Amino acid sequence: MATYAIGDIQGCYDELISLLEAVSFSPQDQLWVAGDLVNRGPQSLETLRHLKVMxxxxxxVLGNHDLHLLAIHYAATGPKRSDTFHDILDAPDRDELMQWLLHQPLLVNDKxxxxxMVHAGIPPQWSVKKALKRAAEVEQILQSTLAREFFNHMYGNKPDHWSGSLEGWDRLRAITNYFTRMRFCDAKGRLDFSVKSGLKNQPEGFLPWYKHHGKALHKGRVIFGHWAALEGKADHESVFALDTGCVWGGTLTAMRLEDQKMFSVPSKQRDSE
Structure with missing residues (x-):
């Protein structure tokens, strides 16, 4: 039995199947997926259906594109011109797929x-224990009758830093942004969303979240996706960046957790950003 963690699939279904074949994935193996199952790629529906069967x-873990799909499903926002998951919205099993997706966590921990595993990252001031508690706050709302209202309040860059005194939708939005959108922050966890590219353009006074050597990295290892511009290189012995930009013409990458061996298959997509 082996455990494979895979980066952002984003509807690249054919590459997912090729990668599972490349690692000889068996019924005894486990697969971890670091969020952004859907969007921008050509086969979001097939991807969701396949993972649900598995x-x-x-x-x-949920990524920002997965949450965006759910927000559209709940009519909290409309599709963007760049969205490519209309096949899901038109599917006869849409409701079943959305209920399954809605019950996925924001954080996975295996002691x-x-x-x-998280989609974007864990702020430096949170231990894994704290992060699990914060994730549970959002997951509880997502799996309740308040889900639609959550999506009505999910979007926005503020508050851009954490405080234990945050309440209501501001608190839940901050938690969600840390787990699903964060790239750069300062040592106190203040977020900067102005830059989505690589490290050469990092905003002044900010570093990649993992460069602060936060509490979550003291006694464990963190897997994340979300940041294709890193090209799979986090340059930290306890952090593994697995989004290698399949949807942009890069590769789809998996890491076998037991020995940290990497496996990749080439993208079949054109660079269409």
Missing amino acids: QDQVKI ALGYT
Whole structure:
């Protein structure tokens, strides 16, 4: 039995199947997916259906594109011109797929393996224990009758830093932004969303979240996606960046957690950003 963690799929279904074949994925193996299952790629519906069928072998965390899809499903916002998941919105099993997606967590932690998985990152001031508690606050709302209202309040860059005194939708938005949108922050966890590219353009006074050597990195390893511009290189012994830009013409990458061996397959997509 082996455990494979995979970066952002974003509807690149054919590459997902090729990668599973490349690692000889078996019924005894487990698959971790670091969020952004859908959008921008050509086969979001096939991707969701396949992972749902595999659900007993799969652990998933929600990414910002997954939450965006759910927000559209709940009519909290409209599709963007760049969205490519209309096949899901038109599918006869849409409601079933959305309910399954809605019940996925924001954070996965396996003490035995020694890994935590999140889509974007964990702010430096949170331990894994704290991060799990914060994630649970959002997950509880997502899986309640308040889900639609949550999506009505989800979008926005403020508040841009954490305080234990935050309440209501501001608190839940801040938690969601840390887990699903963060790239750069300062040592106190203040967020900067102005830059989405690589490290050469980092905003003054800010570093990649993992460069602050936060509490979550003291006793474990963190897997994340979200940041294709890193090209899979976090340059930190306890942090593994697995979004290698498949949807932009890069590769789809998996890491076997037991020995940190990497596997990649080339993209079949054109660079269409």
